[in-house]
Amino acid sequence: MSISEHHSKGSNQQFNLDQIRRILILRMATVGETILTAPVIRALRERFPDAYIAYMVNPGREELVSENPNLNEVITYRTSIPSLIYEMVKRSFDMVVVLQPTFRLVVHTFLARIPFRIGFETNSGKGCLLHAAVPNSIEQHEIERYLDVVRGIGIEPDSHEPEMFVNAAAQTWANDFLVAGGVPSDRLLIGLNPGSSSLSRRWSRDGFVEVGDRLHQQHNAQILITAGDAEGRLPHDIARRMSCAPIIVTGVTPMQLGAIIQKCHLYISNDTGPMHISTALKTPTIGLFGASNPRQWGPNWHPHTIIARDSMEEIGVEDVLEATDLSLSRLSVEAQ
Numbered sequence: 001m002s003i004s005e006h007h008s009k010g011s012n013q014q015f016n017l018d019q020i021r022r023i024l025i026l027r028m029a030t031v032g033e034t035i036l037t038a039p040v041i042r043a044l045r046e047r048f049p050d051a052y053i054a055y056m057v058n059p060g061r062e063e064l065v066s067e068n069p070n071l072n073e074v075i076t077y078r079t080s081i082p083s084l085i086y087e088m089v090k091r092s093f094d095m096v097v098v099l100q101p102t103f104r105l106v107v108h109t110f111l112a113r114i115p116f117r118i119g120f121e122t123n124s125g126k127g128c129l130l131h132a133a134v135p136n137s138i139e140q141h142e143i144e145r146y147l148d149v150v151r152g153i154g155i156e157p158d159s160h161e162p163e164m165f166v167n168a169a170a171q172t173w174a175n176d177f178l179v180a181g182g183v184p185s186d187r188l189l190i191g192l193n194p195g196s197s198s199l200s201r202r203w204s205r206d207g208f209v210e211v212g213d214r215l216h217q218q219h220n221a222q223i224l225i226t227a228g229d230a231e232g233r234l235p236h237d238i239a240r241r242m243s244c245a246p247i248i249v250t251g252v253t254p255m256q257l258g259a260i261i262q263k264c265h266l267y268i269s270n271d272t273g274p275m276h277i278s279t280a281l282k283t284p285t286i287g288l289f290g291a292s293n294p295r296q297w298g299p300n301w302h303p304h305t306i307i308a309r310d311s312m313e314e315i316g317v318e319d320v321l322e323a324t325d326l327s328l329s330r331l332s333v334e335a336q
């Protein structure tokens with residue numbers, strides 16, 4: 001297929017997509033945004049089964065995609081512009097997929113002489129320097145926004161769900177961690193994620209305390225609390241106020257976090273990175289939304305549940321417990 005069949009900006013050159021051999025994906029993103037680009041990776045691999053596909057990510061995001069079988073390489077973004085351009089030049093990419101509307105990144109790929117460039121129209125550059133540029137529409141799910149870029153060159157994905165892959169070392173670590181915590185392999189394990197980088201996206205501590213205690217009382221569940229270093233004493237404060245004995249998971253790598261979430265039968269989380277990791281790993285997840293847009297960020301696919309209110313304060317304990325009962329009932333039916 002020739003690119004001449006699609007909207008073209010920034011060049012009069014013609015490109016035959018069947019001749020693409022080396023592809024770079026660019027997205028400097030948070031944990032959640034990085035996870036949600038996975039359908040683009042899969043769509044590119046399906047269209048270019050024999051291509052060399054690399055993904056350049058922010059430092060610290062490598063493990064979110066490092067085990068993805070549809071990638072050949074993960075590259076860490078460099079803040080030094082000469083070093084960044086050199087990393088792109090030396091790999092001789094044929095095509096770059098820029099998954100954020102940042103004209104600066106488009107310029108870098110132009111300076112790296114990547115022949116075929118696709119991405120979003122940007123505020124400063126519109127479609128300049130791009131051979132295929134699509135509108136940056138945030139009035140849809142974030143996954144669909146990313147997929148619009150590859151649709152712009154005629155690639156229609158057959159899947160719209162995120163995915164993450166956990167390696168054997170992390171799985172072993174998670175098993176050992178739970179054994180050390182005295183958790184039998186057959187015990188119901190429910191994860192709580194009370195943190196978020198934004199305070200407005202955090203559900204109340206009291207809510208997590210009560211939900212954790214009642215799930216322990218009603219289902220004999222082992223409660224596990226996950227938290228990042230930025231959450232400080234939050235998980236410890238919640239654990240201290242609970243009548244049961246939850247296990248706290250903090251100070252772990254993204255791969256280890258994924259492995260421990262994968263062991264959970266259910267995960268209850270604010271709208272934040274670990275929620276997206278959980279949904280990508282197909283762990284049944286209840287996402288709590290009150291200060292962010294569930295249409296753009298919510299896991300609206302099976303087996304997950306979205307609880308959305310106008311504010312986090314409007315989410316009640318009974319709302320969460322009702323969603324939990326439904327999730328556990330589905331889990332029981334599917335296990336039969």
